[in-house]
Amino acid sequence: MLIKKAPDIRSSEVTPRSLYLNRRKFLTVVTGAAVAVGTGLRQFINPTTVAQASNKIDGLKKSPFSTTETITPEKDVTHYNNYYEFSTQKEEPADLAKNFRTRPWKVKIDGLVDKKQELDVDTIIKMAPPEERIYRHRCVEGWSIVVPWIGFSLSELIKRVNPQSKAKFVEFTTLLDPNQMPGQRRAVLDWPYVEGLRMDEAMHPLALLCFGMYGEDLPNQDGAPLRIVLPWKYGFKSAKAIVHIRFTDRQPLNTWNISAPSEYGFYSNVNPTVDHPRWSQAKERRLGEFFKRPTLMFNGYADQVASLYSGMDLKKNF
Amino acid sequence: MLRYFKPVIFLACLAPLANLAWRGFHDELGANPIEAITHSTGTCTLVFLLITLSVTPLRKLTRQYWLINLRRMFGLFAFFYGCLHLTTYVWLDKFFDVHQMLADIAKRRFITAGLAGFVLMIPLALTSTKSWIRRLGGKRWQALHRLIYLSAAAGVIHYIWLVKADLRSPLRYAFVLLVLLGYRIVASIVSRTKAEAEVTPATKIEVSES
Numbered sequence: 001m002l003i004k005k006a007p008d009i010r011s012s013e014v015t016p017r018s019l020y021l022n023r024r025k026f027l028t029v030v031t032g033a034a035v036a037v038g039t040g041l042r043q044f045i046n047p048t049t050v051a052q053a054s055n056k057i058d059g060l061k062k063s064p065f066s067t068t069e070t071i072t073p074e075k076d077v078t079h080y081n082n083y084y085e086f087s088t089q090k091e092e093p094a095d096l097a098k099n100f101r102t103r104p105w106k107v108k109i110d111g112l113v114d115k116k117q118e119l120d121v122d123t124i125i126k127m128a129p130p131e132e133r134i135y136r137h138r139c140v141e142g143w144s145i146v147v148p149w150i151g152f153s154l155s156e157l158i159k160r161v162n163p164q165s166k167a168k169f170v171e172f173t174t175l176l177d178p179n180q181m182p183g184q185r186r187a188v189l190d191w192p193y194v195e196g197l198r199m200d201e202a203m204h205p206l207a208l209l210c211f212g213m214y215g216e217d218l219p220n221q222d223g224a225p226l227r228i229v230l231p232w233k234y235g236f237k238s239a240k241a242i243v244h245i246r247f248t249d250r251q252p253l254n255t256w257n258i259s260a261p262s263e264y265g266f267y268s269n270v271n272p273t274v275d276h277p278r279w280s281q282a283k284e285r286r287l288g289e290f291f292k293r294p295t296l297m298f299n300g301y302a303d304q305v306a307s308l309y310s311g312m313d314l315k316k317n318f
Numbered sequence: 319m320l321r322y323f324k325p326v327i328f329l330a331c332l333a334p335l336a337n338l339a340w341r342g343f344h345d346e347l348g349a350n351p352i353e354a355i356t357h358s359t360g361t362c363t364l365v366f367l368l369i370t371l372s373v374t375p376l377r378k379l380t381r382q383y384w385l386i387n388l389r390r391m392f393g394l395f396a397f398f399y400g401c402l403h404l405t406t407y408v409w410l411d412k413f414f415d416v417h418q419m420l421a422d423i424a425k426r427r428f429i430t431a432g433l434a435g436f437v438l439m440i441p442l443a444l445t446s447t448k449s450w451i452r453r454l455g456g457k458r459w460q461a462l463h464r465l466i467y468l469s470a471a472a473g474v475i476h477y478i479w480l481v482k483a484d485l486r487s488p489l490r491y492a493f494v495l496l497v498l499l500g501y502r503i504v505a506s507i508v509s510r511t512k513a514e515a516e517v518t519p520a521t522k523i524e525v526s527e528s
Binding site: 075076077079080084088090091141143188189259260275278279280282285287288290291292 | 348349350352353411413418421422425426427428479480482483484
């Protein structure tokens with residue numbers, strides 16, 4: 001019997017095996033922990049992005065269209081961007097767009113217009129005195145911000161290029177440059193991004209041609225060097241980094257409508273009574289606020305713009 | 319051994335929550351903290367569901383059979399993060415507005431799917447104890463706990479349906495889930511053919527004897 005027990009005592013075998021097992025278990029644990037913490041760690045490693053050289057814009061005119069609501073902190077407006085040309089993650093455009101070249105920058109103007117031309121962005125910016133317009137900005141996803149944009153009415157540009165009477169719509173195209181815009185390397189959307197407005201919408205004084213915010217040049221991640229801002233429409237209508245403005249007699253396509261026609265219409269006016277098929281539009285979360293607030297018809301600009309849509313079925317023309 | 323490692327793993331499972339709390343207190347949750355909390359607790363729920371589902375394939379493939387002792391804990395963590403995720407929705411998103419939540423559940427298919435995934439986890443969490451295994455009997459308990467397949471599928475569908483355009487992230491979860499469920503299908507086919515192979519000679523012997 002004593003002899004039979006002998007193999008158990010052979011410590012040379014037992015010890016290494018248990019050590020080996022321990023090691024296995026240890027590795028499993030460490031891997032598990034790493035996976036669990038992984039997502040969190042990324043947030044720490046991500047370096048906070050340095051703001052690019054920003055120029056103050058002088059001689060800003062105040063605007064009667066400005067709201068007196070609390071302005072959203074600039075850091076939120078520059079680090080929470082739906083800018084799929086750079087990334088589908090809202091925190092990423094701030095970093096990915098920091099080397100985006102915004103000069104030289106040409107804007108092609110053509111279609112049903114008397115003065116077909118290519119304009120330098122700096123020529124456009126000098127067409128009219130810059131105004132500060134503090135607008136509410138409501139994203140189709142259900143959040144909102146208040147931004148002191150800088151620019152002037154889009155009509156100032158349109159008037160100067162003499163659109164023909166046949167022109168019923170305007171189409172805006174964003175730059176297509178996958179080298180600079182990494183998000184365009186994948187077909188998340190049908191690039192380049194296009195948006196459109198009816199002529200009377202584009203001529204409305206609230207429609208802003210924008211090149212600055214918070215007293216300075218527009219940051220790259222917010223649509224530099226030139227974008228439009230349409231405060232009564234969901235944010236995605238406000239095209240960024242515009243390189244082409246085309247006047248047409250047919251309703252232009254718009255990118256999100258191409259992507260999901262049942263969810264994003266041509267008009268996309270802010271409307272608390274017409275839900276997005278997948279979520280309610282009745283309320284919104286203003287960044288920085290704890291409680292949600294009710295969404296207002298035309299984002300609170302009904303007095304100014306409701307007449308543009310009188311007689312239209314807004315449920316059909318969402 | 320497990321006695322010492324289990325608490326360590328337990329703490330590791332709490333790390334995402336600790337991280338969230340830390341970032342919350344240090345104002346590092348970004349411009350939309352409530353959205354960040356919603357996304358992070360939702361991600362954790364899915365991750366723990368998939369970890370739970372990977373225990374069985376992992377222990378069989380690596381012959382590390384002790385891993386089974388961790389499965390319940392992982393499953394309960396999935397439920398725990400699911401509770402946090404649901405709480406975020408009920409409290410921070412809807413502010414206990416029952417009317418609106420009911421409308422959401424009826425109208426929004428991604429909410430319907432998400433809630434289904436959560437509800438399916440409830441009986442699993444309730445019957446996760448040893449005494450419940452005894453009470454139900456191993457076979458019935460196991461059959462009940464196959465609900466996790468549906469729960470995880472509902473969770474992944476919930477994620478796919480809420481995304482606007484970029485499906486990469488939810489499809490990654492879908493892929494892992496398909497691999498984990500695919501393993502089970504293959505394993506059950508293999509074991510059935512093995513069982514048949516073992517049964518056939520025995521029957522032959524019986525036949526020859528009679």
